[in-house]
Amino acid sequence: MDRKKLVKQLAVIALFIVLFAGLDLAIYQLFIKRVISHHTPGMQKMSVEVANYVPFTGSENVFPAKDAEKLEGDIPTIDGAAALLPVYAGFVESIYPEDSVIYKGEDYDTASAMHYTNTRGAYKDIVDGNADIIICAQPSDEQLAYAAEKGVELEMVPVGSDAFVFIVNSNNPVSDISIEQIRGIYSGQITNWSELGGNNMPIAAMRRNKNSGSETALEKLMGDLPIKPDYTALFGSPIGFSFRYYVTGMLAEGGVKILTINGISPTSETIADGSYPVAGNIYAVYRKGETNENVYKAIDFMLSPEGQKIIEDSGYIPLGQ
Amino acid sequence: MKDKTFVIILTAIMVIGIGTTAALVIHGYNLWKEISIVEMIANWGC
Numbered sequence: 140m141d142r143k144k145l146v147k148q149l150a151v152i153a154l155f156i157v158l159f160a161g162l163d164l165a166i167y168q169l170f171i172k173r174v175i176s177h178h179t180p181g182m183q184k185m186s187v188e189v190a191n192y193v194p195f196t197g198s199e200n201v202f203p204a205k206d207a208e209k210l211e212g213d214i215p216t217i218d219g220a221a222a223l224l225p226v227y228a229g230f231v232e233s234i235y236p237e238d239s240v241i242y243k244g245e246d247y248d249t250a251s252a253m254h255y256t257n258t259r260g261a262y263k264d265i266v267d268g269n270a271d272i273i274i275c276a277q278p279s280d281e282q283l284a285y286a287a288e289k290g291v292e293l294e295m296v297p298v299g300s301d302a303f304v305f306i307v308n309s310n311n312p313v314s315d316i317s318i319e320q321i322r323g324i325y326s327g328q329i330t331n332w333s334e335l336g337g338n339n340m341p342i343a344a345m346r347r348n349k350n351s352g353s354e355t356a357l358e359k360l361m362g363d364l365p366i367k368p369d370y371t372a373l374f375g376s377p378i379g380f381s382f383r384y385y386v387t388g389m390l391a392e393g394g395v396k397i398l399t400i401n402g403i404s405p406t407s408e409t410i411a412d413g414s415y416p417v418a419g420n421i422y423a424v425y426r427k428g429e430t431n432e433n434v435y436k437a438i439d440f441m442l443s444p445e446g447q448k449i450i451e452d453s454g455y456i457p458l459g460q
Numbered sequence: 461m462k463d464k465t466f467v468i469i470l471t472a473i474m475v476i477g478i479g480t481t482a483a484l485v486i487h488g489y490n491l492w493k494e495i496s497i498v499e500m501i502a503n504w505g506c
Contacts, residue, residue, distance in 0.1 A: 148466045152473060159477030166484045173504040174491040306498065308505025338506060345497055376505035379497040386498055394502035 169373045189255055192224045193242045194232035200225055202452035203232035204445035210433045214239045215271035217437070218254040218261040220352050222385045223421060226299070227253070227274040229449035234440050258352040265424055266291045271434050273424045274298070276352035276382070277359065292427035297420040298441045299450035299457055302383040302405035303356045304417075305398045311376055313337040315399045318360070318416060324378060325357065327367030332376060341375030353381055356419055382419075383410075384454040410456045421455060 191200050202225070214235060219227045231240060231253045241248035247255060256264060262282040264270035266289050278286075278293070286293055305316060313335050323329035324344050333339045346366070347354040357380055358366065369375075378398075383405050386397055397405065400416055409415035423438050440446045447457035461469075 145461055148461050152466075152469055155470065155473045155477065159473070159481065162477075163480055163484055166481065166488065171484060171488040171491065173500055174488055174495045175503065306501055308501055310506045340506065343505075345501070347497060377501045379501050381496075381498055385496075395498055 189224070189246065190242075192228040194228050194235070194240050194253065195237045196242075198228075201228045201232055202449050203229050204234075204440075204449060207233040207440065207445055209236055210234050210436060211236075213431050213433055214252045215431055215434045215437060216252050216254060216269070217272045217274070218256055218264055218270040219274035220258040220261065220276060221255075222301075222352065222382050223274045223455075224255060225453040226421070226450060226455065229453055230274075230437065230441055230446065233445065233449065234437060258355075259348070259350045262286075262350070262424075265293065265426065268426075271425060271429065271431060272437055275422060275424060276419055277355060277422065278424075279350045279355040279358065281350055282355075293424050294427050294429075295422040295424050296438055296442070297458065298423045298438075298446070299421040299455045300410060300418050301421060301455050302410045302415055302418045303353070303360070303380065304383050304386055304405055305378060305380050305400070306386055306395045307378050307398060308376060309394045309396045311337060311396070313398070314396065315402055317401055321400075322361055322364050325361060325366050326364045327369070330371075338376070341371055342369075343372035343375035343377040344369040345372065345377050345379040347380075356380070356382075356417075360417060387454070407456055418456075421450070 191198060194201055194203070217227050217231060217235075235252055239252035241251035247253055254261075254264070254270060256270075258275050259282075261270060261273040261275055262278050263285070265273045266282075266286045277295075283293075305321060307313060311332070313332060316335065320329060320335060324342055325346075329335070330342055331339065332342055346357070346369075383397070386395065403409050403415050405415045405418070410418040423441055425434050425438070429435075441450075442458070450457045
């Protein structure tokens with residue numbers, strides 16, 4: 140009798156050990172393994188680490204124009220998207236007085252003329268009056284509604300362009316996709332890579348934060364088609380999206396590949412001539428009726444040959460190329 | 461095995477198991493906040 144009881148007790152103990160071990164292994168395999176950063180120095184260089192893009196520090200990631208005329212007087216506060224940090228850091232180093240930029244180790248001081256709050260923060264700040272110029276991709280409907288609610292009209296001046304790209308793991312045999320297939324994936328109508336000529340594996344349709352530049356680009360691409368949440372994402376092979384500059388620097392070592400769309404690769408030429416179908420503008424955004432003339436001077440500089448060279452040197456496509 | 465010993469062993473396994481699982485989830489969440497979508501796709505898929 141005691142022996143039977145002991146066996147039962149040991150079985151219960153073993154069952155709990157196996158259950159916890161299985162659960163933890165599943166968490167590791169399905170989640171943690173995917174989010175461990177394998178940043179090599181090459182990848183780190185291209186990641187947006189704010190400290191790598193601080194103007195006036197001699198950073199090799201910032202490409203200022205030499206001998207550009209500096210702004211004087213009321214210096215406009217500039218902010219923008221993470222992926223465009225190299226662009227506006229270059230603008231700032233070119234035409235802003237050095238003492239107008241105050242970087243305190245991890246972030247910019249509130250008194251600094253340059254801030255970095257990313258797309259979501261930047262659109263809020265331009266509407267709230269905490270920034271005077273922001274460098275971003277197009278705003279989301281929600282961001283436009285917030286501006287309208289606050290009675291602010293935004294002027295958007297294109298200063299360059301970049302491609303909206305779709306990426307998969309480099310081991311994925313699928314290399315080309317169509318716009319309709321992308322819409323099919325994100326609306327939940329296409330759920331397996333085999334439907335696109337790939338492996339018999341569920342598609343994990345990854346997305347970004349609401350109101351981020353790339354999520355807004357996806358929403359525009361989807362048009363009226365609702366984006367369906369992918370609840371089985373952990374079990375499939377992923378597809379994601381980003382802007383070309385963000386990805387290209389990571390490609391060599393990052394293990395991802397950019398899908399061609401309708402057979403067209405996003406190169407400087409195909410973005411500039413419009414044959415790559417999902418290119419998008421980079422905008423300098425300011426409030427309509429702005430009275431600080433330095434805002435207009437700064438935007439004129441961005442559109443000048445020197446400003447356009449900064450766009451190109453930073454990895455983006457200048458206007459009219 | 462005495463009932464008391466069994467309960468103590470089981471409780472210890474539960475505490476260690478739940479603690480480890482919670483730590484893994486918190487660790488994973490912290491990693492997830494830091495990683496970019498590009499890196500995540502590079503880590504994962506076929």
